[in-house]
Amino acid sequence: MSELVKRYGLGITTAMVLVTAFWLIVMVVLPALVMVEYSFHTNVPVTKRGGPEDYYTLDNYLSLVRGTDWSTWTFPNDFRVFLRTIWGAALVTLLSLVVCYPVAWYVAKLAKPQRAAMLLLLLVIPFWVNEILRTFAWYIILAYQGPLNAALLGIGILEKPVRWLSGSGGVLIGMVYAFLLFMMFPLINAIETLDMNQVEAAEDLGAPWWQIHRRIVIPHAKPGIAVGCIMVFVLAASSYIVPSLLGSPGTRWFTETIYVWFFEGQNWPRGSAYAFILLGLCVGFIMLMMRIFRVGLADIAK
Amino acid sequence: MSRDVELDHVTMRFGDFTAVNDVSLHIKAGEFFSFLGPSGCGKTTILRMISGFMDPTGGAIRIGGQDMRGIGPNKRPTALIFQNLALFPMMSVADNIAFGLEMRGVDKAARRKRAEELLDLIALPGSGDKRIDELSGGQKQRVAIARALAVEPQVMLLDEPLSALDLKLRQHMRAELRAIQRRTGLTFIYITHDQGEALTMSDRVAVMSRGRIEQVGPSASIYDAPETxxxxxxxxxxxxxxxxxxxxxxxxxxxxxxxxxxxxxxxxxxxxxxxxxxxxxxxRMRLDPADAGxxxxxxxxxxxxxxxxxxxxxxxxxxxxxxxxxxxxxxxxxxxxxxxxxxxxxxxxxxxxxxxxxxxxxxx
Incomplete structure (x- = not known):
């Protein structure tokens, strides 16, 4: 702080701090607090606000799991969507990691600098296009009569076309693609800093290629993997566009459930509660990743 | 057991550039042999060819009489000590030393035992659970040697491993390296641009320039009877x-x-x-000489x-x-x-x- 004052003078420093504080408090903290407050209220019409029917309750949170019967493995609708969202986001995260790791390894270490720069550019350019348009593009590619089916039929891999968009396949593919760079860049950054002498030393000591990755590259890239997984999981769990465009009625995402409670059910307290449950899920996942990869916030910030 | 290393008309070209030009040498089993030359003379390329990270574009490399062409570094009876040591920072000292054994499928208890033996050999007993960054420069050096020795190589390859140390430590490590070589009886092939290192430690030295060997011989003959x-x-x-x-x-x-x-x-x-x-x-120059004619x-x-x-x-x-x-x-x-x-x-x-x-x- 005193460093800032020394560099920019008291006036500018005060102005910067005030603007930042205004942004944080008015645009982020206050709306969130309003939502928190909402989420503990009963859902009553405006006319009954503050009346005897408007009281604080945990009901909005508890209603997610109400009716769950673990013995018969039956879940209420919203809870089923919630669990499927966790599972789906985790699967998207895992698929992204599997797809990105070899590419990141190639770009960071195997490719010559010029080619690596070229590849990075090729990775980035599609992301200059709006996310909705890119998702629509996948809608077309994956369509029953679309180019993917035509191509696979053409080269004889498929005997009859596949309905990609009727199961979870479309959502998974769309999300892996949509959040690819959020996995790719942390991985490339992390792998880039690995001293290749360590890879050669391991090879010299008798390690086959997969052991080199298991024992040397992946442990070194752990902070990058953690950051990538956190980014992709959080983005996937809170994604709305991809599941609504590429999903089918059987693959509703939890974000869609929240939307429905807010705008179709007109039940803002319930919607707010669910939104905070989703936030809690994401925070929980971040902490889990930090525990699993034994990285601190400082490692991630790097 | 140690093996001899034979370079038979070895040539290495990178495009138009010839890094190593028709080098023939026979390094005897159990010998401490140094390649001495300025940077860019091809000595590191020779080491990388012997260790298996690259194959020569011409000629053959034989270790113990067996042609090594096409055999990767993980299959050769050599162990390389890197210039920057390349210890694995995310593993403990013991895991570093036992890494080669782990890759060979040796079970955990046997690995631990072998690591402890080697820690005794390098005079660092009880340091197995330390992290690499807790060690001093000289200790890291010794751990790198132990890690290479653990896989029981027949030929040890050293790529200027002492260059990062300060002068005193470097002189101490020279003696230590020489002692380890004598004790193990392994063939040591040492790369350096430091003539002091080459002359004090080696049985024989090869002086290189521009990809060629200028002269091979014992330290004294290199100094007293240079041929070029x-x-x-x-x-x-x-x-x-x-x-x-x-x-x-x-x-x-x-x-x-x-x-x-x-x-x-x-x-x-x-x-x-x-x-x-x-x-x-x-x-040998004299001031006001009497016998100079x-x-x-x-x-x-x-x-x-x-x-x-x-x-x-x-x-x-x-x-x-x-x-x-x-x-x-x-x-x-x-x-x-x-x-x-x-x-x-x-x-x-x-x-x-x-x-x-x-x-x-x-x-x-």
């Missing part, structure tokens, strides 16, 4: 006089130089009329570098030579008489001058 102008000027200091052979008889050659006619050993049997260089070590040069003193037990007297360069004349003088208490600017006569006995065919000198 490059070796004469790269290993240790040497005074150089350039000229033409005017007479050759009885193992001596008379060379006419701009500084005068000088007489030296005709080690390469040069004939009259050929271009020659005559080399004299600074410690005509081998005298008189030049003004440029400066005197006092080193304690001895001093280096520098006379300004003789005519026709860019290099000043260096004379190493024992400190006899009378060095004060050598004032800059004063003309002094120095010389050398004919047996201390070495006449070689003209050729490329090492860069200063």
């Amino acid at each position: 102008p490059f070796v004469a000027t790269f290993v240790g200091e040497n005074n150089v006089f350039r000229g033409k052979v005017t007479a050759a008889a009885d193992g001596l050659a008379r060379v006419e130089t701009p500084a005068g006619v000088l007489l030296g050993r005709n080690a390469r049997g040069m004939s009259v009329g050929s271009d020659a260089l005559i080399f004299v070590r600074p410690e 005509d081998n005298r040069v008189t030049r003004p003193v440029a400066h005197l570098d006092f080193e304690g037990s001895f001093a280096n007297l520098v006379l300004s360069a003789p005519e026709g030579s860019p290099r000043p004349i260096l004379v190493q003088l024992a400190n006899d208490g009378r060095l004060g008489s050598l004032q800059p600017g004063a003309e002094r006569t120095v010389g050398f006995a004919p047996a201390d001058g070495l006449v070689l065919p003209a050729g490329e000198l090492a860069k200063d």
